[in-house]
Amino acid sequence: MSRNRSGPSGTRLTLQRAGWKQSVALRWLLLLLFVFLFYFSMASRFVPETYDITLGAKSERDIKAPHQITDEKATLEAQEKAAESISPIYSIVALRNETLLDQIFSRIEQLNQDDQITEADKVDIYRREIPDLVNRYLDSFVQANTGTQTYSSTLLEEMKKVTSEQLYRVPEETFYKLPKLTPEQIADMKTVGRDVVRQLTRESLTEAETGRTKVAELVNASSLSLKTEREAVQELARLVILPNKFYDKQATEEAKVEAKQNTPPVVIKQGDVVVKAGQAITQDIYDRLVALELLKERTTYWPQLGVLLLSVLFTLAIYGYGAMTEPTDVSRELTNVQWLMLLLIFGLNTLMMHLVAFTHSEQWPFIGYLAPVALGSMLVTLLLDMHLGLVSAFLFTMLASVVLNVRQDNLFDFHYGIVAAAVSFTAVLAIHRASQRSAILKAGIMVSLFGSVTVLAIGLIAEEPDRIQLVQSVGFMFASGLLTAVLVIGLMPFFELTFGLLSDLKLVELSNPNHPLLRKLLTETPGTYHHSLMVGNLSEAAAESVGANGLLCRVGSFYHDVGKTKRPMYFIENQNGGANPHDKLEPKVSASIIIAHARDGADMLKAHKLPKPIRDIAEQHHGTTFLKFFYYKAVKQAKDQGVECEYTEDDFRYPGPKAQSKEAAIVGIADCVEAAVRSLNHPTVEQIEGIIGKIIKDRLDDNQFNECDLTLRELDRIAVSLKETVIGTFHSRIEYPDEKDFKPKEKLS
Incomplete structure (x- = not known):
């Protein structure tokens, strides 16, 4: 007797395997990592490094100014010197x-x-x-x-x-x-x-x-x-x-005052060495360190608290959408795998901004526009969700205005902030309906164009725009869009393979009829190929009616029966009215051949390195359903021979596992519906409704939906969608009630 893989041990393993993906403790840990990421990304700008230095001691290292300040004492000395240089008038x-x-x-x-x-x-x-x-x-x-x-x-x-x-x-x-x-x-x-x-x-x-x-x-x-x-x-x-x-005493005093006013302030620029290694800390130097807030003994923790609160707010913005926008739709909630991927995207995009900011110099004052700020928003949109991409675009805008703020005269740099907003939201809107890899390059060009126009507008607003710097800024921004496209194209396969995600771009690529497995399906099993196309139409519409991934259902349907190519003639859709080889086989052997196609298909898909969600649909679309025909045939043969049947129902069940996702369950229902309707010569609307209802009820009674998150209300929606699609697909074969049945009967006079 074959072992039922969907038994208690198999279910337990499945729950354990999926448990960490929904673990609340791990979810909070990932959110805490988001807070740390935001904090350390902004703390370097908002919270300067402090040093343990005492008056009269020697500095152990070079200490640079973390931001620009005015040296008040030196400025006063310069003003007094300028006033003294004024000759009596x-x-x-x-x-x-x-x-x-x-x-x-x-x-x-x-x-x-x-x-x-x-x-x-x-x-x-x-x-x-x-x-x-x-x-x-x-x-x-x-x-x-x-x-x-x-x-x-x-x-x-x-x-x-x-x-x-x-x-x-x-x-x-x-x-x-x-x-x-x-x-x-x-x-x-x-x-x-x-x-x-x-x-x-x-x-x-x-x-x-x-x-x-x-x-x-x-x-x-x-x-x-x-x-x-x-x-x-x-x-x-x-x-x-x-x-x-x-x-003229008054004129002389006025001239001295004017000389003081015209004396430029003595500025300690960001990055200037305030104290050299080995230099003694004099009172003047000590005062400068105090003004720059570089002494530990005078450190206040208010800036750290402010950055921490800002980091928590950013994290809540992500969590609020990822976990709260659709509380009634479990499929919309992000799993821990997706949270981890989102964390990696944010970390990668922030790292790129810091690397570009690190290259800032007086020779390249506007190199910050080269930062691929739209990278994260584009990846989030492609791999997760458009609306989450918009939330991410807002957060990346805030981060860019902080990380790329090299002047430090304000907390946030308006110039980089508005440009980051323009390119991030442009990236989301340009890529959210992408169906080909070339769309990423087109989106990158859109980012370059809109970003360059924004930079040009900001540059022209200046009272006396510097043409050279303006051209430099626009050039960096245009290059940033192209760099973003290149990085997205290069990183997409990494995220898809590492996190087992299927983007719409990848799904569209897999739906290409020239894929080796689909060509094999078409040439060796044309009946199964046509059946798979029809299942794809049915399952896509049904999935979209309940908020599941319709494109995944369509592409998964194309490959769900690829295992039939190993023994094509044992499946009725490929026999073309010829002899049925099952007539000469024992029922148990026939059942084994039919059951094997699910496992064979999963193995073939794995050998061709197709993504796991596609393999899961092929392996799970039959779940642990019961092959009644061959079981009853075996019972009848045993009865005719006057012996007791040696098999049980479990020997004629698919090994499973049961459907673990909405998509796998929907493809399984559509598979049965298409086969059942195709077997009818002239089905009526009532027959179609009855068949669909019976298939769903049988699977529900057989507990085939116990391990996925389909609800009874969603099953009703699926039934309605399947009925509408079947009627539209098999329109010419469906018998409708005669028109005379709708006419009112004449009254007897």
């Missing part, structure tokens, strides 16, 4: 000295014409009033210009102070000469004096003596002929010649 004050001279001559002319005043009194008046005229003139000038924008108050004060210090003392004998001057002489002296004063005060004078030394030369060269006139004019001219260039 001197401003010109236009005193109009010739006006003062006119007032003096007017007073002399007025006083000389007064005959009531003696000459001695006039001398006393000149001795007293002429110097006073100078002071009053200066006071009136200060008063007239105070509060105006022409001269500052400090400049006027400085002017009054300096002019007072440099006032000229008129010799005593000059006052004795003035009362003797006639009006005609005063007029001539006034003209000459004005010319001399105007000429000498036209130049800037910080010292009045500089101009006064030139007075005698100019007066002697004038038209005055009398010595008395010349001497008097010289003294009066020297009196009114005053300094006109003064130290």
